[in-house]
Amino acid sequence: MIELKNVSKTYRTGQVGVHALKNVSLRITPGEFIAIVGPSGSGKSTLLHILGFLDRPDSGSYYLGGSEVTEHTDDELAILRNRLVGFVFQQSHFLPRVTALENAELPLVYAGNRHLKEKAHEKIEEVGLAARASHRPNELSGGEQQRVAIARSLVNEPLVILADEPTGNLDTKSEDEIISILEGLNEKGKTIIMVTHEKEIAKRAKRIISMRDGEIVSDTTSTRSETRESPKVPMNISISDILSESHLSVRRAAFIDHLRQAIHAIVSHKMRSTLSMLGILIGVVAVIAMLAVGQGAKESISERLASLGSNLLTVRPGSHRHHHVAMEAGAVTRFTLRDADAIARLPEAKRVSPSVRGRAQVVYGNKNWNTMVQGTGVEYPEMRAAVPTVGRSFTEEELRRREKVALLGTTVVKELYGDSNPVGTVIKMNRITFRVIGILPEKGADRWHDRDDYVVIPVTTAMYRVLGKQYVDNIFVEVRGPELIEAAQESIGAIIKKRHRLKDEDEESFEIRNMAEIQEVIEGTTKTMSWLLGSIAAISLLVGGIGIMNIMLVSVTERTREIGLRKAIGGRAKDIMTQFLIESVVMTFSGGIIGIMLGIGIAVLLSIVADWATKVSVSSVILATTFSIVVGLVFGLWPARQASRLNPIEALRFE
Secondary structure, eight states, rough: EEEEEEEEEEETTTTOOOOEEEEEEEOOOOOOOEEEEETEEEEEEEEEHHHSSSOOOOOEEEETTTTETTTTTTHHHHHHHHHHHEEEEETTOOOOTHHHHHHHHHHHHHTTSSSSSHHHHHHHHHHHHHTTTSSGGGSSSSSHHHHHHHHHHHTTOOSEEEEEEETTTTTTHHHHHHHHHHHHHHHHHHHEEEEEEHHHHHHSSSSSEEETTEEEEEEEEEEGSSOOOHHHOOOOOOHHHHSSHHHHHHSOOOOHHHHHHHHHHHHSSSSHHHHHHHHHHHHHHHHHHHHHHHHHHHHHHHHHHHHSSEEEEEEEOOOOETTTEEEEEESSSSOOEEEEEETTTTTTTEEEEEEEEEEEEEEETTEEEEEEEEEEEHHHHHTOOOOSSEEEEOOOOHOOOOOOOEEOOHHHHHHHTTTTTTTOOOOEEETTEEEEEEEEOOOOOOOOOOOOOEEEEHHIIIIIIOOOSSSSSEEEEEEEEEGGGHHHHHHHHHHHHHHHTTTTTGGGEEEEEEHHHHHHHHHHHHHHHHHHHHHHHHHHHHHHHHHHHHHHHHHHHHHHHHHHHHHTOOHHHHHHHHHHHHHHHHHHHHHHHHHHHHHHHHHHHHHTOOOOOOOHHHHHHHHHHHHHHHHHHHHHHHHHHHHHHHHHHHHHHHH
């Protein structure tokens, strides 16, 4: 079954070469129980590692079932280890934070066997530890630990059991129990190859191979082998069948098993996992909270800009400069209602509304309130998103007749009427009686100005009955489309110059404000602030990702022996990398989920305590979640790759 021909192996320590094996040739038939003995440094363990596909010879050939195996890839050798070989190590090499049963299951994970617990429990019972299956390794005696190691080596029904000093750390009673178990396995057909220093243990084997200085010095058959019949064992091994794609697909470790192993590793190292999650958690909280503030500010500004109207121009008097001294606004040019009518006839103008403003004392019953009074044209409500929510606007006829009708802002309604409906009631403004015909829509307030604290009346009524003005304060012009705004500005400027006989140098005597430009500037500034806040949050996530990578690299060093064990029992480089990547992604994803909840909580808290406009969007949640997963993949890739490239022998010997 197994044949070595002229196998040599040399280890190098710096410039010094150590010849572990020198032209070793060996043939092992199925069902043998072989003991390899010799002093320390004689090459026993190296020979065992080569026989178990843990190491490669520098020269020579290794035949298994007639097929050469030395040319196979590391992943293919891992599959052969998992399928054909069971290891019993001197130091057992357990995962310390899992039970005996879960340790025995481990080779099945890399075999793709879905009946993990059933098979592992069967082998635990076979070695007499059913009652101790739920105990952790540190709760077991040395003999019990070796029994678990034997159960682990048997779960995949291997043809060969390789035992490296299985009794080296045991008392006499436990030693005898372990050898008896190995003898029983041999009687059932298992090929046993055991390395030992003890001659008494070696005598229990059927064949004893003595080594010294990397060479086999004797190969003798024990008298014990003649007293028992050779067991019936399988003779045909097809490496190609074992490594075929169909077998690989069956034995490929399933994602769910990797996930289970990763979650167990995370839970088993709570402090390390918490520190790993913390960086991502802070980053995601920053992303959610900052984007919520940015989005809330953007929508708040957009809402306020919408209340100003779209494609809106404001024509207002400028100030004349006399000897470099700025005079008051309107000192040169004062607009009249006729100016508004002239502008309304321009082809670019869709709606026009003259406007005057002032303050007045409003009285209803025994309540009074000082508020702003705004006189406007009939098209003002449509232009400035001020169509009454209750009642109606005034008409062209009411404007022409200077009717005493009023539209009240919600703040005025609250102060004078409380919860009552004011429509149809009569108020007094500067001792003049007005009939309330509607309530204006609520526009909100900020720290400096309440935009609902005003009353709208016809502009003619405001000028000639309430405020005593002969001129309008400004003229609102709604242009038919954004593409006509520039042309409209030129036309309005030309008609004002013509009507008021202004020269080109008198342009400062009036001004035309383009609300679209203001809106564009404000929206651009808000967008920039949102990007700035998002960038700061992204940097936080990046820092968290670097923290993940550092802790995962430390984890690789800390878990080197665990990685060596996983590779020794059949874990491929891909399996190790997948598990570490899953651990990284699970930690970052978990940190991201917690961060999302905290971020939403902080956004809500800011809106309540600081009175900031905040809005948590679905896109920001998706962005934060995706980013956290990407961070886990990107920053977990290097540690995972480092772990997957570890040499299993060096990893097992790591201190």
